[in-house]
Amino acid sequence: MAQSIQETQEELIEEFGLFDDWADKYEYLIDLGKKLPNLPEAFKTEENVIKGCQSRVWLHAEKQGGQIVFEADSEAVIVKGMISMLIRVLSHHTAEEIMKADLYFIDQIGMSQHLAQTRSNGLLSMVKQMKNYALAFSAK
């Protein structure tokens, strides 16, 4: 049994708790971004693009067994680091779990500004889109 959405969030909060300055946090985030495998070109389609202003973000979702599996990518590495965490938290869960998820870890690790409208980086839309996929898959 994989860990719950809440357990993964707690794990991330603990990892970020080790850093006391912003630069260390961002270095870690950048590292996460670099380590996230690139999305295969075949999935970098216009349909998979999340409308965000500055960097392009792609999200691909699939149902495997009873679970939804997300893969995503971005041109900007900090966004990719954020995406990497969202995938770690939400991927491989059921539609119902994803729809219900309250992503409190983002605020707790001090990254909520990346979800603000003003960042126009598509992350807010990405979370919405992940939940929309969950909704769509659960309706099938």
Add this chain to the structure above:
Amino acid sequence: MTLDIHKIRADFPVLDQQVNGSSLIYFDNAATTQKPKSVIDALSHYYASDNANIHRGLHALAERATNAYELTRTKIKEFINAPSSDQIILTAGTTGSINLVAQTFGRANFSKGDKILISNLEHHSNIVPWQMIAEEKGAIIEVIPVDERGVLDLEAFRNLLDASVKLVAVNHVSNAIGTINPIAEMIQLAHAHGAKVMIDGAQSIAHLDIDVQALDIDFFAFSAHKLFGPTGVGVLYGKRELLESMPPYQGGGEMIKEVSFEGTTYNELPYKFEAGTPNIADVIALSAAIDYVNALSKEALFTQELALLAYATEQLSTIPGLRIIGTAPDKIAVISFVIDGIHPQDLGVLLDKFGIAIRTGHHCVQPLMKRFGLPGTCRASFAFYNTFEEIDLFVKALRRSINMLQ
């Protein structure tokens, strides 16, 4: 005259603050400029002492507000050397002014097959209003190309000009890369072919001397917020015979002489184009911004900005992999750049952590970004209140950010 930078910085309260634990460095002046205390005070003074609707009331407050409002119009007239105050139309911004011309001059003068020339440097605000009216009228938009440096190709411009060109709409200065366009020469050429010229002065008004008569400009537009004044106020200057021949824009109060259900007669210039209660407070506060710039002299301010530009260009050029986009010989203090292998957005996020405000993205000039094959750039834009020390700190933070990202 050399500027007393400490005294100047003290005039801009917003500059004195910490952002993410560092002193704010504001290098996003092409997006909007900061406001001196005199502008902020004028705004609160108006609401605290004079607030009234203008042009209609007979009472003391209405008279004070009307006088202050009309005084701004006179100051704008002097600032750009217009022949008369009634050729100064107050709008909501550059965008509002351009749309006004498109919807009135354009509606009355464009027909099928007519050409509108714009340039590859234009802000979306000087593209989309023309596309809208062109589509409606069957007119055609043609684009003056730019070279690798971001300089307009005047030879191509000459070749595009013919009797079917009704209007040339170009910016005086590019917001994304800072190029100063040779508008005097372009206006002469356009006029020789019978075309009118609209100049988008959003980026030149705060930096370059503007004399609409000497330049023989037909229409000139700018925004107060890029001139150290408030948001929500813009200006449209037009030649009298053009403004008089244009149909009104929006209908409503203020723009009429007499209304009956049988028909309405319109007010005179400039009121014909100013329907409804305008943005009184912000217009009045624009006076203070104009006074501020005049007191220091635009020329002295621009000299300081050019020194900042030269220093920043030299310092940035020492960073490996950094490429400056826009290397025109005549530029205002705007530097757009990209760094090999790094997305501009990542730099913007990290620089913000250092308390440094720059702009990243397409800067509302997607066709220009496409011309350079880029999704966007990083843009640092300076004003006279910026300092050489700030540039040093910026370059240091930039190096550190690049290290983190590579």
